[in-house]
Amino acid sequence: xxxxxxxxxxxxxxxxxxxxxxxxxxxxxxxxxxxxxxxxxxxxxxxxxxxxxxxxxxxxxxxxxxxxxxxxxxxxxxxxxxxxxxxxxxxxxxxx
Amino acid sequence: xxxxxxxxxxxxxxxxxxxxxxxxxxxxxxxxxxxxxxxxxxxxxxxxxxxxxxxxxxxxxxxxxxxxxxxxxxxxxxxxxxxxxxxxxxxxxxxxxxxxxxxxxxxxxxxxxxxxxxxxxxxxxxxxxxxxxxxxxxxxxxxxxxxxxxxxxxxxxxxxxxxxxxxxxxxxxxxxxxxxxxxxxxxxxxxxxxxxxxxxxxxxxxxxxxxxxxxxxxxxxxxxxxxxxxxxxxxxxxxxxxxxxxxxxxxxxxxxxxxxxxxxxxxxxxxxxxxxxxxxxxxxxxxxxxxxxxxxxxxxxxxxxxxxxxxxxxxxxxxxxxxxxxxxxxxxxxxxxxxxxxxxxxxxxxxxxxxxxxxxxxxxxxxxxxxxxxxxxxxxxxxxxxxxxxxxxxxxxxxxxxxxxxxxxxxxxxxxxxxxxxxxxxxxxxxxxxxxxxxxxxxxxxxxxxxxxxxxxxxxxxxxxxxxxxxxxxxxxxxxxxxxxxxxxxxxxxxxxxxxxxxxxxxxxxxxxxxxxxxxxxxxxxxxxxxxxx
Numbered sequence: 001x002x003x004x005x006x007x008x009x010x011x012x013x014x015x016x017x018x019x020x021x022x023x024x025x026x027x028x029x030x031x032x033x034x035x036x037x038x039x040x041x042x043x044x045x046x047x048x049x050x051x052x053x054x055x056x057x058x059x060x061x062x063x064x065x066x067x068x069x070x071x072x073x074x075x076x077x078x079x080x081x082x083x084x085x086x087x088x089x090x091x092x093x094x095x096x
Numbered sequence: 097x098x099x100x101x102x103x104x105x106x107x108x109x110x111x112x113x114x115x116x117x118x119x120x121x122x123x124x125x126x127x128x129x130x131x132x133x134x135x136x137x138x139x140x141x142x143x144x145x146x147x148x149x150x151x152x153x154x155x156x157x158x159x160x161x162x163x164x165x166x167x168x169x170x171x172x173x174x175x176x177x178x179x180x181x182x183x184x185x186x187x188x189x190x191x192x193x194x195x196x197x198x199x200x201x202x203x204x205x206x207x208x209x210x211x212x213x214x215x216x217x218x219x220x221x222x223x224x225x226x227x228x229x230x231x232x233x234x235x236x237x238x239x240x241x242x243x244x245x246x247x248x249x250x251x252x253x254x255x256x257x258x259x260x261x262x263x264x265x266x267x268x269x270x271x272x273x274x275x276x277x278x279x280x281x282x283x284x285x286x287x288x289x290x291x292x293x294x295x296x297x298x299x300x301x302x303x304x305x306x307x308x309x310x311x312x313x314x315x316x317x318x319x320x321x322x323x324x325x326x327x328x329x330x331x332x333x334x335x336x337x338x339x340x341x342x343x344x345x346x347x348x349x350x351x352x353x354x355x356x357x358x359x360x361x362x363x364x365x366x367x368x369x370x371x372x373x374x375x376x377x378x379x380x381x382x383x384x385x386x387x388x389x390x391x392x393x394x395x396x397x398x399x400x401x402x403x404x405x406x407x408x409x410x411x412x413x414x415x416x417x418x419x420x421x422x423x424x425x426x427x428x429x430x431x432x433x434x435x436x437x438x439x440x441x442x443x444x445x446x447x448x449x450x451x452x453x454x455x456x457x458x459x460x461x462x463x464x465x466x467x468x469x470x471x472x473x474x475x476x477x478x479x480x481x482x483x484x485x486x487x488x489x490x491x492x493x494x495x496x497x498x499x500x501x502x503x504x505x506x507x508x509x510x511x512x513x514x515x516x517x518x519x520x521x522x523x524x525x526x527x528x529x530x531x532x533x534x535x536x537x538x539x540x541x542x543x544x545x546x547x548x549x550x551x552x553x554x555x556x557x558x559x560x561x562x563x564x565x566x567x568x569x570x571x572x573x574x575x576x577x578x579x580x581x582x583x584x585x586x587x588x589x590x591x592x593x594x595x596x597x598x599x600x601x602x603x604x605x606x607x608x609x610x611x612x613x614x615x616x617x618x619x620x621x622x623x624x625x626x627x628x629x630x
Contacts, residue, residue: 011621016604020195027191027383028350031390035185036330038394039178043328043401044312066195067376074376077203084205084600 006068010076013069020069026062030055105255105425111434118438119270121289122445126274126282133278137465137477140279141207141457142371147284149377149384152368154291155284156385158446159364160187161294161392164247165443167417169393173400174416176337177327182345184393187361190386192353194379196604197525201356202369202378204601209233209357209366210462213532215601216524218593221532228539230462233363237455238488241268242495244447249496251440254418255425264496267441271448272489276482280371283449290442291388297439298392302399305423309402318405327401344565348518354604358514358521364450367457399423452492456484515568516542516575526605528594534583541578545571595619 003022033055040048133140172180206212210229214222245264252263274282309315319325326332333339352358356366365382372378403419410416424436460481465472472480520538523530549570554561562570588594591613597603598610599619614620 014602014620016602020604024192024195024353027194028188031185031188031191031387034387035181035390035394038391039181039330039397042306042312042395042398043316070376070379073199074374077375081205087596087600 008072013072023066026058030058110431114434126277129278129281133281136474146373149380152381153384155287157388158287158291159450160389162447166420170419171417178330186349187389188349189353194383217532218590230458233458237451238491241492245496271445275452290446293442301424302395305399305402355522358518455488459484515571528607533586534579537582538579541575
């Protein structure tokens with residue numbers, strides 16, 4: 001299973017995989033490094049620009065890892081959404 | 097250019113022009129989307145679930161920015177230096193939520209968090225939970241509206257010398273026009289403009305403040321001359337700001353992103369998640385809205401360092417909390433003050449509009465539609481939605497006019513009371529065996545124990561007054577002693593109900609028995625070879 005896998009079947013995309021974990025880790029990294037990096041860059045510190053660059057790399061990696069999976073999952077779910085919405089109205093109805 | 101002499105600032109005609117233009121644009125926005133908002137309950141509260149990711153993302157950013165946010169961040173940065181940024185890092189829950197709880201919640205298609213409780217749990221406990229959350233959220237939204245409106249009343253008094261009621265009533269009423277007419281469509285479209293205006297003005301004012309302090313190099317030199325260079329280190333830990341505090345905030349924010357309902361911000365964000373047109377849009381909207389908030393905080397932080405070197409040694413908290421506002425009102429050139437005030441209005445209106453519509457959502461969808469009139473027509477539901485918006489507005493004015501001080505107990509009510517339900521809010525997402533009685537008991541136990549740990553026991557001398565991060569963990573442990581036994585002493589939720597929920601939402605975590613049952617019934621296909629786990 002490649003980290004930058006491009007093709008996902010709907011069934012595979014619905015499963016939780018290492019891609020979700022990695023995307024979450026890169027996402028946390030992007031928040032931390034962009035936050036700290038922006039402060040450092042505004043103070044013209046070298047560490048600030050380095051941290052900001054790392055934050056941007058985290059964003060890029062997160063996108064490459066998770067976006068193909070998200071696309072496949074989204075398309076499959078969108079087809080079933082109307083059917084699910086009808087089910088919700090019945091399933092959550094309050095019976096006196 | 098003629099000007100008006102005011103309490104703190106002097107407005108030129110150009111300034112008033114910016115303010116008036118902004119207010120008119122917001123109201124026109126509501127009128128334009130009136131026809132879309134009135135089509136159905138789903139349109140009035142979720143914009144028909146058809147928004148591209150960048151619209152809810154801007155709204156998330158705008159909603160995370162209230163009139164008191166710059167005061168709060170100024171306070172912690174002025175006191176603690178750049179390490180104070182970690183106080184505001186709780187918004188990082190969005191970074192994990194985007195790829196975990198956002199996906200699960202969007203797949204559930206619940207219109208609100210209260211409705212999700214009905215989908216996740218079954219039986220009487222589920223109904224009690226939905227009713228409790230709906231009532232709590234209706235009240236909390238009114239409470240937040242009153243709090244934020246009262247803060248705007250203060251800003252009006254501080255800047256212009258207006259009576260408290262003017263700032264409180266006028267701007268909130270302007271906002272109500274477009275929320276009443278277009279519902280969530282009005283909220284989201286106005287938030288888009290307000291988010292952009294707020295982002296640009298916050299950036300400009302912060303850069304202007306840095307420039308007025310002599311630029312980045314001068315700020316660093318002055319801090320060194322003052323013997324305060326530790327303020328430049330975001331990872332400077334000592335007794336005043338221990339590493340344990342940082343670690344608590346980091347864990348609370350990132351691990352908390354797995355759960356649902358463990359942060360007060362979750363509830364408005366849940367509405368934005370469901371309004372996105374696809375799962376992918378929902379994920380990116382939460383992620384981008386949170387990141388923009390982190391980016392904004394960094395600009396504020398450096399501007400406050402600039403304020404510190406210009407005005408070091410202020411010990412009165414109320415005085416230094418106004419630092420960022422002072423940078424704007426005392427240093428921006430003529431004509432820009434109006435733009436700045438328009439951005440304060442943007443910040444204010446985005447918060448007000450969100451909570452007006454969100455409170456009405458819980459009152460309409462989860463109380464009226466669910467319990468009172470399940471067969472109501474779409475037209476009727478939109479009418480009730482508007483009526484509930486008006487009720488919230490009236491409640492906000494009454495509460496706001498009696499609420500003059502943003503006191504310690506308000507902060508307590510909003511933040512610390514959530515400590516005990518932090519873990520249960522995660523467990524309900526990741527563990528199939530966790531049931532509605534356990535979650536309900538966690539809520540009740542937390543309400544009681546938070547008062548005990550924060551107020552009663554220290555007052556009686558049983559325990560010392562603990563730092564907030566220690567209170568957080570103590571509450572988490574004490575409340576667990578209640579809900580864990582209850583989980584195992586009560587029955588698991590109905591398996592049919594759990595299977596339906598699992599097939600639709602595909603939650604992450606310990607769902608092995610439910611997953612195997614779903615596969616056995618042929619509702620999902622085995623995949624990835626992990627079906628014997630959990």
